[in-house]
Amino acid sequence: MHRPSFKLQLPEWFEEYRSRSAHAALTLADRMRLVIELSSLNIRNGTGGPFAAGIFLMDEGTLLAPGVNLVVWGGSSVFHAEIVALIGAQHKAGVFDLSSPALSPCELVTSTEPCAMCLGAIQWAGIRRLVCGARGSDAEAIGFDEGEKPQAWTEALKRRGILVERDVCRDEAVAVLKEYRTNGGIVYNAASNKKAQQ
Amino acid sequence: MHRPSFKLQLPEWFEEYRSRSAHAALTLADRMRLVIELSSLNIRNGTGGPFAAGIFLMDEGTLLAPGVNLVVWGGSSVFHAEIVALIGAQHKAGVFDLSSPALSPCELVTSTEPCAMCLGAIQWAGIRRLVCGARGSDAEAIGFDEGEKPQAWTEALKRRGILVERDVCRDEAVAVLKEYRTNGGIVYNAASNKKAQQ
Numbered sequence: 107m108h109r110p111s112f113k114l115q116l117p118e119w120f121e122e123y124r125s126r127s128a129h130a131a132l133t134l135a136d137r138m139r140l141v142i143e144l145s146s147l148n149i150r151n152g153t154g155g156p157f158a159a160g161i162f163l164m165d166e167g168t169l170l171a172p173g174v175n176l177v178v179w180g181g182s183s184v185f186h187a188e189i190v191a192l193i194g195a196q197h198k199a200g201v202f203d204l205s206s207p208a209l210s211p212c213e214l215v216t217s218t219e220p221c222a223m224c225l226g227a228i229q230w231a232g233i234r235r236l237v238c239g240a241r242g243s244d245a246e247a248i249g250f251d252e253g254e255k256p257q258a259w260t261e262a263l264k265r266r267g268i269l270v271e272r273d274v275c276r277d278e279a280v281a282v283l284k285e286y287r288t289n290g291g292i293v294y295n296a297a298s299n300k301k302a303q304q
Numbered sequence: 305m306h307r308p309s310f311k312l313q314l315p316e317w318f319e320e321y322r323s324r325s326a327h328a329a330l331t332l333a334d335r336m337r338l339v340i341e342l343s344s345l346n347i348r349n350g351t352g353g354p355f356a357a358g359i360f361l362m363d364e365g366t367l368l369a370p371g372v373n374l375v376v377w378g379g380s381s382v383f384h385a386e387i388v389a390l391i392g393a394q395h396k397a398g399v400f401d402l403s404s405p406a407l408s409p410c411e412l413v414t415s416t417e418p419c420a421m422c423l424g425a426i427q428w429a430g431i432r433r434l435v436c437g438a439r440g441s442d443a444e445a446i447g448f449d450e451g452e453k454p455q456a457w458t459e460a461l462k463r464r465g466i467l468v469e470r471d472v473c474r475d476e477a478v479a480v481l482k483e484y485r486t487n488g489g490i491v492y493n494a495a496s497n498k499k500a501q502q
Contacts, residue, residue: 182394183401183428189382196380203381223424229451230381230421253427254460262452 114180114190117153120144124172131167137215138239138275140169145187145217145282148174149291156286159187159216161195164235166210171195178292188216188224192231205232213237217279218245219272222253228268235269239279248287312378312388315351318342322370329365335413336437336473338367343385343415344480346372347489353448354484357385357414359393362433364408369393376490386414386422390429403430411435415477416443417470420451426466433467437477446485 123144132140137160144158154175161170173191177183180190191214196202204212213235219242220228228236242252256262260270321342330338335358342356352373359368371389375381378388389412394400402410411433417440418426426434440450454460458468 177400181398181400182391183430184382184387184391184394184425193380193382196382200379202375202379221424222427223421226419226421226424226451227382229449230419232381251427253424254454254457254464256452256454259452266452 117151119151120174135275137162141215141217142239142275142279142282144172144174149286153179156282157187157218159191159214161191162213162215163210164213171198186224188214188220189227192227203232222255225255225259229266236263237271237274239275240283244280244283248283315349317349318372333473335360339413339415340437340473340477340480342370342372347484351377354480355385355416357389357412359389360411360413361408362411369396384422386412386418387425390425401430420453423453423457427464431466434461435469435472437473438481442478442481446481
């Protein structure tokens with residue numbers, strides 16, 4: 107039986123990184139440092155923009171699935187780091203809802219605060235906590251666009267039972283954004299839009 | 305070389321439908337009716353929720369790529385109808401930006417107004433027009449959740465150069481939502497969230 111499918115290719119370096127990072131129990135700061143390292147590796151390997159994310163088991167401190175920005179590599183504007191991480195985690199765990207009782211509570215750690223799309227995706231994914239490095243304004247400062255987000259979006263997530271931690275290793279995350287801009291990284295934007303997308 | 309990938313399986317009936325629908329030039333109302341038919345077929349084939357979408361070439365009135373809600377089928381909360389349609393269209397056209405000069409202007413036709421995630425995705429995809437059937441409030445009326453959207457989201461899209469048409473064949477779109485609810489369709493929600501996701 108022919109079963110058509112979409113495929114999202116993942117870079118080889120990324121898969122190797124995932125293999126060696128899966129079993130370590132990490133502090134919150136070290137989870138963020140892992141994600142920031144991924145954002146830097148994504149630039150250096152030429153596979154995407156300066157954005158990375160990871161789904162971690164909150165209590166164990168272990169990585170369930172990482173994600174990097176693969177808009178150009180994956181051929182779709184949908185493939186932001188958070189989306190890649192969420193799909194990867196849900197496939198790995200075999201659930202479309204990460205708050206399934208079969209799974210330990212999950213959190214999304216992201217090198218930069220989520221754009222409008224990823225903020226929406228977070229509300230459906232079943233994560234219990236969102237942990238952010240750089241602020242959205244840091245991404246905007248180097249030319250990226252956050253999209254139209256609700257005002258007071260952190261409060262809106264909290265009302266839905268999703269905790270939010272901001273500014274975790276913010277300076278280290280911002281350093282990667284600046285490195286990308288300084289080195290003339292690709293600005294992948296919709297031509298019809300005024301600004302670059304995150 | 306081993307190249308890992310995500311796969312999104314597409315139902316067979318969906319692929320057959322796509323094959324026979326690709327070449328007809330349709331009026332705006334008939335584009336919406338095609339999408340509403342897809343939302344109904346998604347229920348009847350047992351492959352997902354009562355939501356469908358399509359990317360059309362605006363001037364030609366032809367279907368570039370359809371999408372249906374595949375959250376359960378595809379194993380990820382990300383796979384809303386609009387997301388499936390956008391990824392499909394970008395892969396088919398070979399561009400991550402549908403506003404590429406190599407492509408005729410594109411529009412997203414959706415059976416129900418986009419949730420918070422899909423509203424964000426629309427801002428990055430390069431579409432020129434969003435055409436909606438049922439209102440978000442119609443989906444909420446049968447228990448689905450829209451997520452946290454900015455107030456005045458239609459105005460926000462217009463400021464970004466994306467036209468918005470609402471209430472196109474709204475009654476026909478709402479009829480499918482009601483059919484789903486009446487027949488006890490699956491409510492696929494994140495257990496940590498209070499309401500069902502769209």
